[in-house]
Amino acid sequence: MNIKSILTNYVTFEEKALINRFFKHEDILPLINQLPTEFKVEELGISVNGKSINAIKWGNGKTRIMLWSQMHGDEATGTMALVDLLNFLKLDSEPVKLISKNCKLLIIPMVNPDGAAAFTRRNAQQIDINRDFIQTATPEGKILKQARNDFEPSFGFNLHDQTTLWSVDGTLKPATLSYLAPAFDKALSINEVRENAMLIIADMFKELDQLLPNHIGLFDDEYEPRAFGDNFQKAGTSTILIEAGGYQNDSEKQQIRKYFFASILSGLTSIASKSYEKQSTDNYFAIPQNNKQIFHLMINNLLLNDIKVSIGINYDECPNTDGMSTYKSYSVQDIGDLSFCDAYQVYDARDCKLNGDIFFNKAADFNLSKEGQIILAFNNGHLLT
Template identity: 40%
Template structure:
């Protein structure tokens, strides 16, 4: 049955969507033309959007309406474009630390105001009216935190409506009687497509509107559009799409907006290898959302077999930044074989516009059912504690005199400074910095420790892990952002 569903869908897609496929390829290939260069980092703020909104306010294509304020008094603006009778509402960043789709929305604005793709845009804007709430939780975005200033998860406030931001979303949805809704989020980069090592770069959900998970026409349309978008993403991130569990959550906006009659599509932006700022995922949002809007405008999503929705793998959460397998660990004279799962956890700097990493061992033992963005098979290799370099340096500038990779090869993982400036939060070099009186504790592998150690073969270091970053000592290669400071 599964193969029949897939075959039917592929036949349908190839025959009926050649034009849409062409559009998708063109959107992907021309993306840099429309990328909003002013929003090139994840930790965007409400103030970053204001000059951009001022530009669109001066453009007669766009209508910008203040529809409310956040708790701290930041404007919540609705941006509308198009003249069609079908209303599509897209809202982003109801969680303040989930900005990927917000950036993509401003890329979409640049596309819509351009002189290119005239026929496609005519199809969209004459059949649809698009409405965007690009940053629903600006107070959370200011602090790069999930919840709003009240400490409320806006996405669990659809019934009580305690937060002004929640009231705005409900009022806008009701006033528009939106036909389609796109609920745009970020998810953890540690989600994977079920039973695969591939990250769930994009995950979808057509939320249930009741505990029975019934499928009416509205929810069915959302499923069909998700199948359409999945096919697009597969072209650029093969196997990297997940599907959220659809258990009904009576407090959630997505579930309720579906219940209120808007065909609702949840999009979650996850992880993509070597894409720390999620710029490739932003591009995939841009392409897939615009393509979905186009198929809504044309109405050809209606013929997509709904059964294909169930073929999308479910979301799982079994990814680590670094997975080390079959590592020999000697404890109290006995050798044990362990797998290690290591994640690089972000710590925001003051102002919440940048971050540094404080990595941790998240799990250890048999991790054979887990995966890593980066994996090292340490079969025949043993873990050993690194050493503190015997000379104490006066300042960090003295480090320039040292061959750091050679120090790592000699087994040094810590460098002592006479005085570490209080303003320094992280080590900019691939060795942890320690104060003049710091005593290195004995390495004991356990969940929660910072992963800094040597990996040896026959007593000689062949790899080193510094704050969760792996270096191959034979080549000197390894990705790196920062090491730790211990005063």
């Protein structure tokens, strides 16, 4: 399969109804209900606020694969990629035939519709569903757990978004995608189930690294006993975590969505063709780790108290009350020698005048001007220019 040529036709299967991260349950529902009859839609249950959580079954093969997205309501990229995947599966192509012949998919887009409505991570009970595996106090967590128990998938794709502040070790580039075969114990042991997830990821990385060089990292693999991925791995489903991070000039993740789709498709074809059986875990461990060496914004060569320093500034993104947009609150996160770092936006403060004060760990509240022109301005954490 040539993933590059598939992406050149992306416009033919990209879901046009989804244009940013703020779509809701009512936007997804008609897309699911309009699917052709070879897609079997089933309501698995309802969220705290009574919204349906649906699964779509597709494919005629034996190998069962479950894919689920948006357990965290403000992590929308996986859902966009799954809807694009549904559109792709409607088309006649060699990879579609291969997957259909060998696999049966269970796709659960938007596990947390109430979180999506408010654009928050947590559900309407204010619980993080992905820390609820053991207690299972959330209806959404219960539904997801039950879906795995009933379907008994050999493989799982757990789809999330990560902070845009992760970078790829050795590159100073944003970790646009991160992959992980989650651990099933504290010792980070490797059994056949986890090893298969690693091998599939090695296959995915091989293909995606050509499209997104230096932008793919390995997510932190600390064991989290309350998380679903870790527990599904333990239960015998080879689970692959995909995280969408940041990409230059792509705050609504419309570029990342494409690479996210390509990652899933690459993983599915690896399973369908069994090409992962020829992979080596060495290639998984050779994927660079994620680290945090980028800022949202960096100012170099600033004279602060007569010392030349760099300033690293990051924002927190908070939803507005309608859940249809966010506001960004900027704070100073580092001061000093940041020569080993990079940022989405870099300013050079040479010959600039600083108006206001800069305090570590406080809201950005200053401006920089050059020859009387303001080049960067913050007012109590809000970016003005």
